Amino acid sequence: MHRPQDEIASSSHPSAPQALTSNINSSDPQLLDLAPERRGLVDLLETLLRYAWLIVAIGLLVGVGVVVSGLAKGRMYAAESAFVLDADKPSAGVSGIAAQFGIMIPQGGDGQSPGFYADLLASPTILRPILDSGVVVPTSTGTTILRLIDSMPALAGDRGMRRFYALQQLADRVSTNAAQRTGVVTLRVLDPSPQAALAINRRMLALLNEFNIDRRRTQATTQRAFVEDRLEKARVELRDAEESLRAFLAANRGYIPSSEANFARQRLERDVSTRSQVYLSLIQSYEQAKVEEIRAAPLVAVIQPPELPVGPEPRRLARKGIVGFLIGAMLGLFLAYLIESIRRARVQHPDEVARIADAFADLRRNWWRPWRAIAPRGPRPMRDTDNRIS
Numbered sequence: 001m002h003r004p005q006d007e008i009a010s011s012s013h014p015s016a017p018q019a020l021t022s023n024i025n026s027s028d029p030q031l032l033d034l035a036p037e038r039r040g041l042v043d044l045l046e047t048l049l050r051y052a053w054l055i056v057a058i059g060l061l062v063g064v065g066v067v068v069s070g071l072a073k074g075r076m077y078a079a080e081s082a083f084v085l086d087a088d089k090p091s092a093g094v095s096g097i098a099a100q101f102g103i104m105i106p107q108g109g110d111g112q113s114p115g116f117y118a119d120l121l122a123s124p125t126i127l128r129p130i131l132d133s134g135v136v137v138p139t140s141t142g143t144t145i146l147r148l149i150d151s152m153p154a155l156a157g158d159r160g161m162r163r164f165y166a167l168q169q170l171a172d173r174v175s176t177n178a179a180q181r182t183g184v185v186t187l188r189v190l191d192p193s194p195q196a197a198l199a200i201n202r203r204m205l206a207l208l209n210e211f212n213i214d215r216r217r218t219q220a221t222t223q224r225a226f227v228e229d230r231l232e233k234a235r236v237e238l239r240d241a242e243e244s245l246r247a248f249l250a251a252n253r254g255y256i257p258s259s260e261a262n263f264a265r266q267r268l269e270r271d272v273s274t275r276s277q278v279y280l281s282l283i284q285s286y287e288q289a290k291v292e293e294i295r296a297a298p299l300v301a302v303i304q305p306p307e308l309p310v311g312p313e314p315r316r317l318a319r320k321g322i323v324g325f326l327i328g329a330m331l332g333l334f335l336a337y338l339i340e341s342i343r344r345a346r347v348q349h350p351d352e353v354a355r356i357a358d359a360f361a362d363l364r365r366n367w368w369r370p371w372r373a374i375a376p377r378g379p380r381p382m383r384d385t386d387n388r389i390s
Contacts, residue, residue, distance in 0.1 A: 043340075051336035055329050062328025067321045075312035076173075076190045079197040081205060082304035084183050085112060114178035114185050117208065117300075121176050121187055124167060126207050131167055135199035146196055174204075184303070194309040201306035212299040224289035231282040238275040245272050 048055070120126060134147040149166045173190040187204060191197035245268040252261060346353050 044337075047336050047340045048333070051332070051339065054336050055332035058332030058335070059325040059327075059329035062331070063321045063325035066324035067317050070315050070317045070320060073315075074192055075315070076192060077194040077197045077309040077311075078188055078190050078313050079194070079201040079306045079309055080186065080188045080304070081201050081302060081306040082184050082186045083205070083300045083302045084185070085114065085117065086299055086301040114180060114183050117185050118176040118178040120211070121185075121204060121208065122171055122174050125211065126204055127167060127170050127174070129207055130200060130203055131163065131170060135196065135203045137193070137195045137199050139195075146193075146199070148196075148200075186304075187306075189306075190313065198306055198308050205300070205302060205306075209300055216299065220289050224286065227282055227286040227289055231279070231286055234275065234279045234282050238272070238279050241268070241272045241275050244268055 131148050134145045136143050137146045148170060149163060175188045175190075177186040177188075179185075187201060189197050189201045189204070191200060245265075248265060248268055252265075342353075
């Protein structure tokens with residue numbers, strides 16, 4: 001049985017697409033490697049051109065949103081100051097004497113690094129008193145007390161929650177920087193009011209000095225209590241040693257010098273001399289601790305006092321808008337690629353897309369009734385695409 005001439009011709013001479021596919025599949029391996037890359041580049045360019053309006057619209061929407069958000073925040077003013085540490089270390093004699101008896105006294109140098117003060121300025125220890133008591137702000141008629149918890153944006157909730165969020169907002173407006181090489185600590189405060197920014201900066205420096213003075217007084221009180229207790233014991237021990245020497249000399253007033261008597265006398269004299277030195281050292285340490293306990297000299301040397309800001313801080317809205325546009329464009333490109341992938345899947349794999357759509361419909365239908373998802377179900381109705389495949 002002979003086939004028709006047309007069938008013979010079609011089988012011996014494939015169509016142009018089939019020939020092109022066979023040529024690509026049987027050609028040089030470099031062409032096979034480049035084909036997917038070129039196809040991906042073409043798909044990307046096609047997506048960019050087809051959904052350019054969507055990419056640009058989302059980019060503009062995000063960029064404009066960033067600019068509007070910056071405009072809504074208003075202008076901020078910055079008051080900046082700088083200081084270095086001028087803390088005196090506690091007496092080495094007191095610490096040495098305490099160490100001999102196994103008692104450790106806190107050293108002023110421990111934890112008093114520039115980084116310690118930078119973290120301290122941004123901690124609730126300094127910020128909470130400012131939030132509670134407010135700051136003194138000059139006005140045209142004199143001065144007034146500005147309560148920051150009332151000047152910040154109101155939030156829902158009781159006073160405790162408002163105080164918590166106000167403390168967080170105040171911490172966001174304070175920035176510090178500690179230079180480890182020079183030991184200079186920079187304090188920067190932002191506020192919508194230039195007078196308030198200056199007042200907050202000054203108040204923070206004053207609270208920092210108060211913290212240092214209280215800390216030093218606490219250390220001095222601890223040292224004085226220890227030295228005072230030890231001083232009383234040293235006085236008793238010195239008297240006992242002196243009494244032992246006096247008794248020895250009284251008992252051996254007419255003795256004939258001997259090696260044993262000289263050895264005993266020298267030992268008692270050394271004991272009296274040692275205890276006398278300890279006693280004199282404790283007296284000096286006791287007097288120094290009393291002076292440190294009442295001294296109120298500042299421990300921070302301000303090298304750059306805060307000044308009234310002459311102008312607001314730059315908001316850099318143009319740069320933020322451009323960055324927002326680029327981020328929005330990337331988001332739009334991802335959304336466009338997702339839409340294009342779904343569109344192509346509907347054309348190339350309609351049966352799989354239909355199955356996914358059925359699963360999504362079942363999920364939405366059984367969302368509030370999850371027991372229906374595990375109930376026995378009948379066979380899925382056959383679609384046109386299933387008939388064509390079969």
